[in-house]
Amino acid sequence: MSLIYEPKGKAREYSPLALNVYSGGCDHQCTYCYCSGIMRGGWSDAPNPRNLLALTKEAAQARRQILLSFMSDPYCSAERTHRKTREALGVLRSYGCSVAVLTKGGTRCLDDLNLFHGWQDGRVKIGATLTFNSSVHSRQWEPGAADPGDRIDALRQLHAAGIKTWASIEPVIIPSESLAIIEASLPYVDAYKVGRWNHDKRSSAIDWSEFGKSSVDMIRSACKQLYVKIDLQPYFEPGYLTAEEISMETLTLPDRQQERILV
Numbered sequence: 001m002s003l004i005y006e007p008k009g010k011a012r013e014y015s016p017l018a019l020n021v022y023s024g025g026c027d028h029q030c031t032y033c034y035c036s037g038i039m040r041g042g043w044s045d046a047p048n049p050r051n052l053l054a055l056t057k058e059a060a061q062a063r064r065q066i067l068l069s070f071m072s073d074p075y076c077s078a079e080r081t082h083r084k085t086r087e088a089l090g091v092l093r094s095y096g097c098s099v100a101v102l103t104k105g106g107t108r109c110l111d112d113l114n115l116f117h118g119w120q121d122g123r124v125k126i127g128a129t130l131t132f133n134s135s136v137h138s139r140q141w142e143p144g145a146a147d148p149g150d151r152i153d154a155l156r157q158l159h160a161a162g163i164k165t166w167a168s169i170e171p172v173i174i175p176s177e178s179l180a181i182i183e184a185s186l187p188y189v190d191a192y193k194v195g196r197w198n199h200d201k202r203s204s205a206i207d208w209s210e211f212g213k214s215s216v217d218m219i220r221s222a223c224k225q226l227y228v229k230i231d232l233q234p235y236f237e238p239g240y241l242t243a244e245e246i247s248m249e250t251l252t253l254p255d256r257q258q259e260r261i262l263v
């Protein structure tokens with residue numbers, strides 16, 4: 001099985017290619033985690049570092065944006081022991097790949113700041129999944145992940161260092177919390193991907209039209225790039241969202257144009 005693969009279905013909305021550096025679990029322990037439901041081999045709180053020996057060959061072939069990661073978090077606590085994300089980034093950087101990182105690990109990602117600097121053509125961006133503004137709610141729903149304030153701090157430091165930043169607003173479990181953390185992050189985030197809350201009956205009680213319009217208007221007024229996920233799009237009046245705001249390619253980094261090895 002390839003390390004770099006083409007995500008299918010809803011996952012494709014995030015990136016044309018993806019790479020999971022850990023398997024079998026994640027120590028962030030989000031109560032809404034989708035992985036436990038789709039992993040046939042089981043899912044635990046202990047992520048397994050994957051063997052990345054084949055990555056060099058695959059990175060040489062990958063021209064489109066690669067997302068780290070769909071399964072487990074690239075900056076889970078275990079990364080400080082295993083350093084598999086650092087290993088993968090080192091390979092992808094050396095081949096000039098386009099890379100999007102998405103994490104709830106907060107400032108842990110700053111351990112690799114030196115790798116983000118000087119990436120070929122700036123084709124790397126670091127994103128945070130923003131779910132709650134309140135630490136209390138975050139501890140309840142995602143007890144092992146970084147505190148919301150730490151995630152904002154990571155975005156602030158990345159932005160100050162000139163690294164592209166983005167945020168994924170999903171799942172939206174308490175809309176007022178999602179709106180509050182969008183507002184708090186606006187000075188440090190270049191682009192937003194906004195979705196809803198799926199796979200849970202309680203989401204039917206949420207006014208998705210109201211949340212959708214409030215979030216889009218806030219992000220637009222700050223002149224940030226925006227993609228509205230397919231599941232949220234039906235809650236807008238026809239014509240409200242622009243073609244760019246509903247195009248999966250809007251936030252995708254440019255392809256690598258040529259083979260080039262930097263190290």
Ligand code: SF4
Nearest residue numbers: 026028029030033072
């Ligand atoms: S960070 Fe992602 S993979 Fe890890 S537990 Fe949370 S939802 Fe699951």
